[in-house]
Amino acid sequence: MKGPKARALASIVQFENVGLRYGMGAETLSDISFTLAPGAFYFLTGASGAGKTSLLKLLYLAQRPSRGLIRLFNEDVVTMPRERLPVLRRRIGVVFQDFRLVPHLSAFDNVALPLRVAGVDEGEIADRVGEMIAWVGLGGRASARPATLSGGEQQRVAIARAVIGQPEMLVADEPTGNVDPDMAARLLHLFDALNKFGTTIVVATHDMHLVSRVPSAAIMRLERGRLEDPTGALRYPPRVPA
Amino acid sequence: MNLPFAFTAADRRLLPEGRAAGPMPWVIAIMVFLTVLAAAAGLALAGSARALGDQIAGRVTIQIVEADRVARNAQAEAAVRAARALPGVATVHRIGDDEIARLLEPWLGPGGLELPVPALVDIDLGDPAALPRLKAAVAAVAPAARIDAHAQALAPLRDLVGSLRWLAGLLVLLMAIATAACVVLAARAALNTHRETIDVLHLLGATDIQIARLFQRRIALDALFGGGLGFAAGALVLILLAGRIGAVGSELVGSVRLEPAGWLALAAVPMAGALLATAAARLTLERALRRIL
Ligand SMILES: Nc1ncnc2c1ncn2[C@@H]1O[C@H](COP(=O)(O)OP(=O)(O)OP(=O)(O)O)[C@@H](O)[C@H]1O
Ligand SMILES: [Mg+2]
Numbered sequence: 180m181k182g183p184k185a186r187a188l189a190s191i192v193q194f195e196n197v198g199l200r201y202g203m204g205a206e207t208l209s210d211i212s213f214t215l216a217p218g219a220f221y222f223l224t225g226a227s228g229a230g231k232t233s234l235l236k237l238l239y240l241a242q243r244p245s246r247g248l249i250r251l252f253n254e255d256v257v258t259m260p261r262e263r264l265p266v267l268r269r270r271i272g273v274v275f276q277d278f279r280l281v282p283h284l285s286a287f288d289n290v291a292l293p294l295r296v297a298g299v300d301e302g303e304i305a306d307r308v309g310e311m312i313a314w315v316g317l318g319g320r321a322s323a324r325p326a327t328l329s330g331g332e333q334q335r336v337a338i339a340r341a342v343i344g345q346p347e348m349l350v351a352d353e354p355t356g357n358v359d360p361d362m363a364a365r366l367l368h369l370f371d372a373l374n375k376f377g378t379t380i381v382v383a384t385h386d387m388h389l390v391s392r393v394p395s396a397a398i399m400r401l402e403r404g405r406l407e408d409p410t411g412a413l414r415y416p417p418r419v420p421a
Numbered sequence: 422m423n424l425p426f427a428f429t430a431a432d433r434r435l436l437p438e439g440r441a442a443g444p445m446p447w448v449i450a451i452m453v454f455l456t457v458l459a460a461a462a463g464l465a466l467a468g469s470a471r472a473l474g475d476q477i478a479g480r481v482t483i484q485i486v487e488a489d490r491v492a493r494n495a496q497a498e499a500a501v502r503a504a505r506a507l508p509g510v511a512t513v514h515r516i517g518d519d520e521i522a523r524l525l526e527p528w529l530g531p532g533g534l535e536l537p538v539p540a541l542v543d544i545d546l547g548d549p550a551a552l553p554r555l556k557a558a559v560a561a562v563a564p565a566a567r568i569d570a571h572a573q574a575l576a577p578l579r580d581l582v583g584s585l586r587w588l589a590g591l592l593v594l595l596m597a598i599a600t601a602a603c604v605v606l607a608a609r610a611a612l613n614t615h616r617e618t619i620d621v622l623h624l625l626g627a628t629d630i631q632i633a634r635l636f637q638r639r640i641a642l643d644a645l646f647g648g649g650l651g652f653a654a655g656a657l658v659l660i661l662l663a664g665r666i667g668a669v670g671s672e673l674v675g676s677v678r679l680e681p682a683g684w685l686a687l688a689a690v691p692m693a694g695a696l697l698a699t700a701a702a703r704l705t706l707e708r709a710l711r712r713i714l
Contacts, residue, residue: 269626279621296627
């Protein structure tokens with residue numbers, strides 16, 4: 180783990196004048212520039228359609244920008260050949276807004292996916308996945324298919340899958356949209372615990388109540404595809420939130 | 422790509438179990454079935470062309486077409502003597518009148534020889550080059566003689582067999598192309614069906630090779646299944662056909678037979694089919710995956 184001083188100098192994510200355009204339309208994201216400090220906690224807020232998911236897609240390497248520069252883990256991912264992307268993707272955990280659970284796999288196998296992709300052996304997978312599933316309160320539903328789970332249960336499977344590989348960065352898109360406040364608090368606690376172990380967290384949400392629960396977090400605000408920096412935490416060098 | 426990955430037992434849990442969707446195994450079964458038949462036809466025809474060539478090379482028949490029985494006999498005897506005297510002639514055999522009578526009896530009835538029937542002499546040339554000498558010698562002593570070299574008479578048949586062999590080869594080639602095309606379509610369909618899953622696997626850090634393997638193994642298994650089925654059906658048909666051919670009892674048709682080496686070549690058809698399918702699938706998958714980020 181890096182010390183606070185090293186954190187202040189290095190950045191885990193760096194965007195410079197990034198623009199994103201889908202097809203031929205107007206730019207969905209414009210002139211996005213920011214840096215994220217390793218080990219920090221960020222909320223990404225903004226109205227529906229402001230471009231939160233689009234920005235996160237650039238972060239978790241589902242999309243390349245139309246212009247600008249993006250560095251992840253100190254590597255230029257805009258020009259990086261696509262064969263090298265899997266290595267970086269394995270260092271990022273993602274909770275998709277629409278969960279994207281694999282429909283024909285059980286909750287257990289969905290959560291196990293990142294470990295299987297990374298070639299972890301089955302004995303270790305059984306232990307780690309079993310523990311994680313129990314932790315998100317789905318101990319009795321491990322063999323259920325996603326279609327037979329409630330929205331909130333699916334969301335918890337998606338979160339368990341995102342964190343099971345102990346990623347260096349966790350990107351979560353509306354991760355508490357479908358759960359009750361108690362479960363939301365519990366999940367936030369999980370993110371916080373991961374954060375304490377050094378994982379950089381980026382959570383997109385509408386829920387200002389959720390944002391207020393993590394006072395140390397920095398806030399990124401998207402307004403019609405442009406980034407505002409209300410806490411002043413996004414400039415280079417990144418300021419580690421207190 | 423030098424990522425370590427251990428998709429062995431685990432990869433079965435990344436995609437639904439069972440055969441790839443769609444009719445691909447059955448289409449491959451049909452293709453292999455037809456390929457086996459076409460290849461068997463080609464191999465058998467090759468064999469019979471060889472046998473035919475061996476049998477008829479150097480076989481000559483002399484007919485003495487003479488209405489007067491005495492003159493006919495005299496000319497036939499003269500022709501036999503002339504032929505025997507020639508170098509390069511292996512055997513000379515006059516087909517006796519009673520033998521001819523027996524051959525013609527079904528058509529002409531008993532006593533058919535009251536009609537003027539040509540006298541026949543069978544000759545085997547040890548050296549086919551002796552044919553012009555034989556012709557000259559026989560013509561000198563038997564003006565009524567007509568000489569038929571079997572090789573000449575059967576040349577159109579031999580050419581036909583040759584063409585059929587080429588046709589069989591062409592059919593095998595076309596079937597291979599159709600099989601590959603079918604596999605390409607099946608691989609694309611499988612990718613489309615599982616596109617969502619593939620995207621998720623990509624985003625979780627799976628490599629193209631890992632994903633391609635999932636589909637490739639499935640397609641290879643399907644191809645092997647279809648190929649085995651098609652080969653079994655083809656072999657069954659061939660064995661039944663061989664029985665029928667044996668029952669015909671004709672020398673010419675009977676020469677259409679498969680050697681053990683031929684059977685071995687046929688057994689290679691489903692193997693080659695599975696290899697072809699795997700290669701086509703792999704190529705298609707890798708090209709399609711490369712288009713996804
Ligand atoms: N794949 C796409 N193709 C074309 N347009 C898209 C695509 N994805 C998003 N958009 C557009 O980009 C804009 C931003 O979408 P995005 O999903 O990033 O918003 P968001 O802030 O995540 O909204 P929400 O809070 O509702 O999830 C929207 O106008 C949307 O229509
Ligand atoms: Mg969104």
